[in-house]
Amino acid sequence: MMRILWNSLKKGILSKKIDKISSSTRYEKTGEELHSLIIKKFGRSLHIREVDAGSCGACESEIISATNPIYDIQRFGVDFVASPRHADALLVTGPVPGNMALALKRTYEAMPGPKFVITCGDCALNGGAFKDSYYCAGNISKIVPVAAHIPGCPPHPLAIINSLLCLLGRIE
Ligand code: SF4
DSSP, X not given: OHHHHHHHHHHOOOSOOOOHHHHHHHHHHHHHHHHHHHHHHHSSOEEEEEEESSOOSHHHXXXXXXXXXXXXXXGGXXXXXXXXXXXXXXXXXXXXXXXXXXXXXXXXXXXXXXXXEEEESHHHHHOGGGTTOTTBOOXXXXXXXXXXXXXXXXXXXXXXXXXXXXXXXXXO
């Protein structure tokens, strides 16, 4: 215990303060770019149906954070809906266990076109930490076509709007 204390006193502070102003400015700027792109491509808001396919809950927590009064992603024209029938995009979290594969496919089928799928968090891309587990359905692209991925474990709200911006920049 004393050795750990002594070593940490010797090394000093290794972490550095997060520059809150610059990260919030970056968030605002990206959000505004995203908003104009959404208006240009959709003429209204982008509606997202989120599906938890076996997530640990942390990805959901960040998605919920993106909608809280601090990040307030709704002001940039991104809205979360309860029904796939009202959705433009499907946002999937978690490593997709075998018993969620059919539900995921049906949710996608229930969406009106044009539609696209976004994976959120490393698990949803390729199983992440659960990749070789017996309960994973395997590559999500074999179940639904994936248009974009939001990296992170879990992804920060800034990563969420950044990935949406990249995706909308690509689609017609
Ligand atoms: S990517 Fe990380 S945070 Fe998201 S569901 Fe998987 S383990 Fe949880």
